[in-house]
Structures are given as C-alpha cells and as structure tokens.
Amino acid sequence: MAENTDTVRGRDTAEDRDTAEDREFDDASRLSSAPEEEAAEPAAGEPVGIGVLGWLRWIWRQLTSMRVALILLFMLSIAAIPGSLVPQESGESALKVDDFKARHETLTPIYEKIGMFHVYSSPWFSAIYILLFVSLAGCILPRSWQFVGVLRSKPPAAPRNLTRLPVYTTWRTGADQEAVLAAAERVLKRRRFRAHTAHGAVSSEKGYLREAGNLLFHISLFGLLIAVAIGHLWNASGTKIVVEGEGFSNILTDYDDFSSGPFFNDDKLKGFGFTLDSFDAAYARSGSQRGTARKFQANVTYWDGSEGADRKGTIKVNEPLEIGGSKVYLTAHGYAPEITVRDGRGDVAFRGAVPCLPQDANATSQCVFKVPDYRTKDNGREQLGFQGFFAPTFGGATPKGMVSQFPALDFPALLLTAYHGDLGVDAGTPQNVYRLETTHLKQFKDAKGDPFRKALRPGEKFSLPNGAGTFEFRGVREFANFQVSEQPGNGLALGSAVLAIAGLAASLFIQRRRVWVRAAEDEDGTTVVEMAGLGRSESARIADELADIAADVQAGAPAAEDRQTRESEEE
C-alpha cells in the first residue's frame, strides 16, 4: 500500500540533519519525486533583495509546491459548490434562471456581477483551475525529468549505516563476500528488482511503475482539460422536432434552434438527414408508477451524404444514432394532431400535423394552430388562430382546460377556442410557434355570446360561427424531439480518463521500494551479511519481502552457526 517517505525521514532528529551521512541517507531514502516541502517554505524574507527575478522564482516555487496544489484543489471544490445551488444559464436549469431572478430582486444584480449564473465559466472559477493547471505543469515537468534521470541512473548506493533503515536483518556466513553479493544480485534480479553491485554492496530498487503511474495520471488530467476545451470551442448542437412521416436534413435552416462553439464553422455541417418513420412508446399500465414511460423508440430512415444510401435505424433514449460523426439523440416526444382547416369558401386553408407542447406527465398538451392564408366567405383576407388542449386519454374538461389521465393514445380528444384577425406573423419578428399573440385577434363567440369552445374526437369536425369555415380533427401522429450534436474531443476525453485511472491505480497500488545488501569480511574469516529495505511506509509488506529475499539469499550464503546468531536465538 502506498504511503510516503516523510514518516521515515521525519524521524531523523533535527540536530544531525546536516551531517554528510544524513544527506546521503536522505538521498537514498527518497522514493518519490514529490517536491520537498522544505523548498516550498523558504526562510522568512528569503526573496527580499534578490530583485524581480528572485521574486518571480519565489512565486514560481510557491505555485509549484505541493502545499499550494493542495490549497488550490481545496478551493476548486469549494468554488464548484455555488453552481449547484444557483441555477446556471448554460446548464440544464437554464429555464430556472429567469424564475430565480424574478424571485430575488436584491440578490440578482450582485449575482450577475460576480457571475453566479455561469459559475463554471466565471473568471474566478477559471482562475482557480488555470492556476491549478499551471501549478500542475510546473510540478510535472521537473518531476518527469527527475524520473527520467532516475531511470537512467543506477539505484542509489547503500547508506553507510544500514541499521538506520526501517527494516533490517543481518547474519554471518561462511561464504565469501563475492559469493554473497553475487547470490544477492541474482536473487534480487530474479525478483525483478533493478540491481547492481558496487563497493561491496548490492543496491536494488523496484516499483518504478508507481512514479510512472503518478506522472501518467497527472498528465492525463491535461488531456482531459484539452478535451474539454476542444469540446467547448468546436461543438455544435441543435434541436429539431420531427412528426412521424416527416424528415430532417442537417442544414442550419432546418433546425428549430442551434448553437455552436466560437470556432465552429456553420458551413461545415455534414450533409445527412433522416425521416421519422414511426415512434413507439410504452407506459406502465398499473402499479404505483402507472403512466411512467417504459419504452421510447424512434424508427428512422437515414442517409449520410447527398449520395448516401437509405438505411434503417432506431434511436432510443440511451442509444443515440451516429451519422457521419454527429450523434442524434432522442430527447422527448409528444403528439401532433392532424387537422384540416377550410376557409369561408370551402377551400383548404391549412392541412397538416402540428406538434402540441406536453405539459404534464400524462401528456396533457397545449396546442396552437395558426392559419395565415385564409379567406372569408366574401373573399376577404384574414387570419385564423386556434388555441386549446390535446389529451391522449381524455379525462374531462375544466373551465381552464382539460386534463389527460394517461400518456398513451387511449381516448384522444382536442378542446379548442378560435380567433380571427391578425396573427402578427407578417411583422417579421420571430414568433413562438406554441403561443398565440392575441392582441390583434378577436375570439369567435357562440350563439349565446360566450367564447366559442369545442371538443373533438378524431374524425370529428366543427364549423365556425357564421359560416366562417370548418375545422377537422383527422387523427393523431406522434412527434419526437431530436438533438443533433457534434462533439469533438469526446474520444480524447475518454482516452485521457482511461489513462488517468490506469495511472492512478499504478500510483496507489504499486509500492516503490529499495533493498540493499552489504557483505563484509570479518576478522574471524566469516562474512557479515547486512540487508535493509525501505518502502514507502513501515508496512509489514516490506518486512515480509525482505525476509523472503533474505531466505533466498541464504540459499547461496547459508548462515553460520556462530556466537552472535546463537545469542539472538536465545533472546
């Protein structure tokens, strides 16, 4: 398990820190390229008098220290909080922003000033993560060089005093020094340690993958950042409502609404399209969750490129269809009544399926039908507007409208009132297709002078008062909302995430450790073998491993039955 060396080093008392032996010991016991905290905490006033360069260096050193990285990480997580509590303009809660602003009059101007409605692109949030990534770069680069250096050089020489290391063992053997060292090097290499012998001792090290993993993890974070940036700058996405039997082609004018990143070029929209052949939906018929959706599926025919062949496909809620690098998602669905409106002379003034906007879980929908090309009985130019509700399962009307009792088409009905006059569609200003602008419209009245209201079942029709025309409700088709989006950088994001996890796992699960074996001839002709190990913690693992290695080395350098070992046996 990963821990770190500071506990090992931290035990050294301050007094003897500066002796040569200690420095050598420190070098040997550094198992990580993590910047040393001492460097991050210069003596008070250190930068004074070194000039601008000195200050810059000091700032850089502060910025790239582990302590500052820690503080920035902490700040980043705190800074992310407000965005989850205040509705965000760019997010899915965009519709709630206006609502929030209406309810909080005093807070709104302050919030607007500090970017509370777009926290994740606000200057202060950006500042934190940019500083963090600068710090990360400043941290990774030197660490990478250092790591390359470690890989190219040999494991550090054995400290003079092996007994100071956290795990240690010794024995005497009759084998000579050369044989012991050769055996030790062989054993260590067999255990995949990098080992070499110099000055009567074997130095060895293993677990480099830990450091490599750590670097890989941090570098992958850069990959993620770049992927997010690419996605932000070059993305394009739009929505389109398609009624069964109708189609969509990927040109700007065919979108209901479209937005793209600052660097996206609208001419680059790929030439593809699809038609919605049919839409399948299924709902829970019983139980406490009666009415919740069980299945949504759009069956489409699509083509890629102007010469592309027609192909069949399905789009489900979790399964977008990929066409030519773009993805088509199914986001919602609803009903589109098929209607025919005849004018005062009996000619068809409007014919088509018009989507109604679902209002609740049972698909009670709000409908608006606009008939701009209409002639009165005496051939006068006017416009008609109808407004009302559609219910797939009619459950009765209230004075304000009607309610649906189930989202499937069990007992569809349409309830409408009618207007004539000027729809305002010719003014050139864009109009909401789901809203009737009634300022220049007059409502039709029935014989009693009340507003004209009619309920219709499919196949039924009604006549407007005074022979003003007829309205026929021919049937119902389903429509689906599609989101078409092109998101470059997704692959990079996924790749970086996978590498990050791999790096993280290596960094946390692999232990980097060193083992030294020293053999020295004693006066009485035997050889004293000393072995010591250093892991990133005082965990039992390094002790067990050292014991195993010792046992293996003893196969080539059997312990001699001597005074010292006998003593220690008796203890």
Add this chain to the structure above:
Amino acid sequence: MFIAAEANENLAHISNVLMYSAMAVYTLSFLAHCAEWVFGGRSRIAVQSAAIAARREEPAGERAVTVQVRRSGAGTATLSRPKVVTKQPDRPCEDGPGAAGEDEQADLLGRMAVSLMVLGFLLHFGSVLCRGISVQRPPWGNMYEFSTTFALVAVGTYLVLLASKLRVRWLGLPVVTAVLLDLGIAITKLYTESDQLVPALHSYWLWIHVTTAILSGAALYLGAVTAVLYLFKDGYETRIAQGEPGGRLTTVWRRLPAAASLDKFSYRINAIIFPLYTFAIIAGAIWAEGAWGRYWGWDPKETWSFITWVGYAAYLHARATAGWKGRKAAYLALIAFACFLFNYYGVNLFITGKHSYAGV
C-alpha cells in the same frame, strides 16, 4: 414492442418482510455491540492489562519479525532464522484489545453481535435479491433500492474484513449503527413500490456506474468512521503522552487500535476506493453522453461528485505533504465524505436536476 413485465407483487412483499426481519436482527446486534462495549469497559482485566501495557518496557520502538527459512532438502536443517527488525514510529503504537477488553463475558456478547450481524446480512441479502427478482433487473433503480444495497455492501465489506482475519471488530458498532439509520430512512422516507424503470435508466453503463458508486460509498463510510475514531484516539494518546488524564471515555479509547493503526487503515480504504470512485464517475459520464448528449453538464449530481472527488484528491495530496499529515488529513477525509453523503441524500432530496429517479 416491449411488454412491461409486471412486478411480481408476491416477491416484493417477501422482500419487505425480509427487510423488516433484517432490521430487527440488526437491532439486536446493535444492542449486543453496545453491551460488549459496556461490559468490556467494566472488566478489571482490561484496565489492568492496559496499565501493564503502559508500563512494559518497549525495546526502543523496534519490533522483531522472525522468519522461517524455507528449505527444500530436508537434510539441511534450519541453521538459523534471519531476524528482520522493523522500526516503529516515535509513539509506541500498542493496539487496544478491542471492544471486549479481556472480559470473557463481553467477548461472548461481541461474538453474538457478530453472529447476529451475519444473520441480519443473510436476511438483508435475501430481501435485496427478492426485490431484484420481483422487478427483473438489478435492484438499484431508485433511492430506496440504493440505500438498502448501500447498507448491504457496508455490512458485507465489514464481514469480509473480519473473515480475512483483520482485527476490525471495533468497527462493528459504527457499522451497525449507520446501517440501522440508513435502512430506517430508506423504509420510512424513501420507500418506493417495486417497479420497472423509465427509459432514461435503461443502460448497462448505468448499472456499472451505480454498482461502483454504491461500493465506493459503503467502503468510504468505513474509511470515514475510522478517521473519526482516529481523531479521538489521537487526542487520547496526546493527552496520555503529556501526562494528562485520558478523558471521560478513557476505557473506550484504550480499547481501540492505536491512532497510527487507525490512520493507516482509514488511508488504505480511501486510497483503494479512490480509483474505483473515479471509475464510477467516468462510467456516469459515459452514460450521460449516451443519454443526454454530453458527458459533463454540471448537473448538481455531477457537480457534487466532482466536489467529492476533488476533496478526496486533496486528502491524498495532504497525506503526501509533510505539514498536512495526521489530523489535518483526517479532517479533509471527513469533509470529502460529507460531500459524498450530501451528494447522496442532499442533492437527491433538496436539489432538482436531471438525476431524478422514479419515485424519489
């Protein structure tokens, strides 16, 4: 056409009965754990042995590990055994004897508590299994189901640790307490009839995401509880080291493992789980990409998992930074876990986002 398989009401009912039974058994286990702590504290032996342990002369912070030398040839008998000396940190880290002290009666109660926990686990498992069969899908589709599975995994993890001979019986009481709380909230506040799922939740990435998130949460809970105990025990050890009295709950602190052991245990759990939690978030992002057309959209749930993740990253950094070890790092771990909990209960209940489920 997909025919919605009707939930098997009978099995769903059995699942509920099993859940109530499991809670009853967990309650008994809770009482047995409490009794163990109470009787273990009264035991004179425990007090004496602790006093003796304090007086015993430790060989200057060194612990010897003797190793059997493995020999293949039977003729060459063991000549000697290398003795590996392991150094100990400054503070003697004598692990306490555990909840029972050395009182036999308390130990018996403790064993009963563990047995009851195993029985509760089996009933609990049966309940979750029946629920899963009754809806013909993994039973992790709404908050009631998350909560029951979460508790199941917490108990399971604890029992696995026990079974692998780790001395973690001191974790029993906090685990069973949290499990009872969690199940109580699940039954009373979050209960949802068993049923099918809305189409947005039909994705195998969802199952991967939810499974790993539940596993992470249950394990992180163990890490957080240990961090709390570490803070108390560390305070106690500091007081003792300064020659002060151990405080009101001395008999409790004395029976816990050493602060260093608790710290290490907590770190290990958090460090092992961190990559899994990272994976859970990434699986969630992959699912979101398929469902909503973007892998990250700062939805409250996503935001809080980001906050939690960064919190744990800060904790891991803190452990690697000299001045931030120990207590400060433990506080960070607790803050990060609090974020996890808020993401679980707070965001689902108080903030509406895209992550709203059938029922709650």
